Every structure is written in structure tokens, then in C-alpha cells.
Amino acid sequence: MINWIDFTTGLAYTLVAALIVGIMNFIAVKISNHFTGNSFNFIWKDKTKRFSKVAKNQSFEELKKRLKIIIIDDEDIFPITLFKDNGYSVEKWDTVENYSKLESGFYDIIVLDILGVAQHISEEDGFGVLASLKNNNPSQIIIAYSAHSYDLTKRKFWELADETIAKPSQFLKMKEVIDNVITTKFNPNRYLNILSETLNEYNIRKKEKTQFENKYLTFVANRQAPNWDAILSFTNNEELKRKIKTISKTIVKNFTDYGH
Secondary structure, eight states: OOOHHHHHHHHHHHHHHHHHHHHHHHHHHHHHHHHHOOOBOTTOOBOOOOHHHHOOOOOHHHHHHHSEEEEEOSSSOSOHHHHHHTTOEEEEESSOSOHHHHHTTOOSEEEEOSSSSSTTTOTTHHHHHHHHHHHHOTTOEEEEEESOTTOGGGHHHHHHSSEEEESSOOHHHHHHHHHHHHHHHOSHHHHHHHHHHHHHHTTOOHHHHHHHHHHHHHHHHTTOOOOHHHHTTTOOOHHHHHHHHHHHHHHHHHHOSOOO
16 A cells, blocks of 8 residues: 555655755856856846857848949949949949948948048048948948059058959959959958857957847847847947947848838
8 A cells, every 4th residue: 555644755756856956046047147147048048149049041142132332433444333233232433422321321332542542531531431431330341442452551551441442444354353352351251250259349248248149139039129238238348339239220221120
């Protein structure tokens, strides 16, 4: 016969032990999440949301048609018509007409001459624009386009740019450079690395970096406009906040279906 007293006592001990283990595990998970910024659940399944999990893959042809390219050059030698005929979205300015539009990341690729394009807004002309854009948005892709490729005094201009095109160049050579930029530069990992490097430059801790990513992806996954006050609560640095917003918006615009 079953000894119901012993059975009940044993069951009670088992339940109490399981409860204690569960509480200890819950506490351990909370402590781990607190110090690492991760979001494990009570069975230690990693529920952390990553940018890569919402990123969409796009073919070269899709990117070529969608990406906005702006040519800023005071000469009319860039083969705009040939690029448009080959399916690229291209505009041209003789000078910097709208710096705010450049700064906002509206254009995916900026092809920028060094002289005669920005004297009205910068003593350093095109180089001043390039340096300012890179400072405000390190992820902005800029191709240096100039006849001064061998001028050592212009070395910083070429070094700061993501790629270079000597002026003049034939269409196929230009196309090769731009196609290579599209192929190698437009991927989530590049932008994520730049975002991580930017946070590192401002000595943001790993925990805060992970929490930032998790908060931001929650808004992205829910197709909501980000609450930047909540997302960026870990810093009071306005310059850093501006860079994070710009890079993050670029990532969402280019690699997810949830752009805002």
C-alpha cells in the first residue's frame, strides 16, 4: 500500500526544492541581464533582438535602382545620362545647394568634387563639406571626385573619402567604382560596425550598448517611431545622440522594412 504521508512529504520537498531552484535561477538571470545588457528568459534562452534579425537581403539590382546618388561638381562632364540609362537613380548639383539634405542622409552615395562646389559655405570648399559630413554621420558614403588626385596638399580629402574617382574618367571606370561601393559598402555589418565604433569612441559600456540595441529594435520590430529620449537615456552627449540617430536611421532605411 502507498504510504500517503511519506508520498505527500516527498512531493512537498520536491516542489519546495523546485521552487527554490526556480527562484535562484530567476535571480541569476536577472543579475546576468543587469550586468551584461542581455535579455535571457528564465530558461536561459537568448531573446536579445539584433539588427541582423530584422535585416533584409537585397540584390545588387534592387540596390542599384533604389539607392540615391548625388553628383556635386561644377563641371558638366559626369555621364549622368549613361548612368540613368543603366538604371541608377542620379541627381546633379553644380554646387552644394542644400547642405541639410546631405547631412540628413537623404542621399546614399555622394560623389563630391573638392574645388568650386562649396566656397559659399566653407573656406575649405569640398574638403570642408566632406569633413563635416563624416563628422556628423560616419556611415555616410562619399566618393571623392576630382582632377587633383596627385596633389599632395589634397591628401586628407582622398583619405577621408570611402572611394575615389579621378576626373575625367570614362563611364565604365566610374561604373566599376560605384558598383563596387554598392556591393561592398551597403551591408548591415558595415553600418553596425560603424555604430559600435562610434559608441566606443565615446566610451559607452558594453551593457549600455546592448541595452540601446534592444530598446531600438523593439520599436523597429513593432513598426513604431523610436522614442529617442528613452533609447538614448544612457548619455547626455548631444553630439553622440545626433550620430546615433543618423546611423540608426540609415540602417533601418537601407536594411529593414520598417523605415521611419
